[in-house]
Amino acid sequence: MCHAYSVTTNIEAIRQMVQTIFRFDVAANIGNLAPQTGVYPDMLAPIIRNRPGLERELVKVRWGMPTSSQALYQAAQARADKIAKKQGRDLTADEFAELLRMEPDRGTHNVRNTKSQHWKRWLGPEFRCIVPFTSFAEVSSEIGPDGKKLGNTWFAFNDSRPLAFFAGIFAPQWTSVRKTSEGLITTDLFAFLTTDPNNVVAVANPDAMPVILRTPEETEIWMTAPWEEAQKLQRPLPDGVLQVVSVGNKEDPPEENFPAPPAQQDLF
Incomplete structure (x- = not known):
């Protein structure tokens, strides 16, 4: 699964790309966008998301969709069992309900099984988004010359790391406990789809790669089409597409190699 990515393109470059290539306007409700x-x-x-009856908007959203209720129930039950053992009594129904309500949910950052009832509620066009990125990372278990695991293997379309987009979904105004220190909060959340890897990504992760939209036509299908058509985009890139641009670094590009990107650098 993809656990990290970078987006080093500025707001205006993203807006110009979607306006000139995708041919739709986007409101930038985001302030400044420093390279990430x-x-x-x-x-x-x-992310760039749909808004019913309004132009699409570029906003900053928290990465990690809600975890399934079943998984949260199981986590709460495990905590309840520990508490019961420590206190020498079972929790009451009200105590367990409160425990479940406050169960921390760190979020699910990749969406794979789109046939799951948990995800179906967010697969309509009104909950779809595109996620800008310039490179993404998979954790490699390969051992390097120093005897240590290689760690993050970063992929992009080429060394210049052109702007591209993941196929994403978002959940508006979801209430949950993301961190115990925060307590209950209500916020927008997003994640992006994954699929089988192509032969380039499979070297680091033989199980998955992000779903990447390559053309304006694919982007328009993802943002507007019924799920029966949009789901066909959940497929790997062709073999040979993408390349490794960095290995073993927590960020990409590594700080010492971070170039200033061209104003309209993109994939298309």
């Missing part, structure tokens, strides 16, 4: 060379789960990151 390492986006990790639960961080804020930019």
Whole structure:
């Protein structure tokens, strides 16, 4: 699964790309967008999302969709069992309900099984988004010359790391406990789809790669088409597409190699 990515393109470059290539306007309700060379789960990151009856908007949203209710129930039950053992009594129904309500949910940052009832509620066009990125990371278990695991293997379309987009979904105004220190909060959340890897990504992760939209036509299908058509985009890129641009770094590009990107650098 993809656990990190970078987006180093500025707001105007993203807006110009969607206006000139995708041919739709986007409102930038985001303030300044500093280069993010390492986006990790639960961080804020930019997405472009649909708004019913309005133009699409570029906003920053927290990465990690809601975890399934079954998984949260199981986690709460495990905690309840520990508490019961410590206190020498079972929790009451009200106590367990409160425990479940406050169960921390760190979020699910990749969406794979789109046939799951948990995800179906967010697969309509009104909940779809595109997620800008310039490179993404998979954790490699390969051992390097120093005897240590290689760690993050970063992929992009080429060394210049052109702007591209993941196929994403978002949940508006979801109430949950993301961190115990925060308590209950209500916020927008997003994640992006994954699929089988192509032969380039499979070297680091033989199980999955993000769903990447390559053309304006694919982007328009993802943002507007019924799920029966849009789901066909949940497929790997062709073999040979993408390349490894960095290995073993927590961010990409590594700080010492971070270039200033061209104003309209993109994939298309």
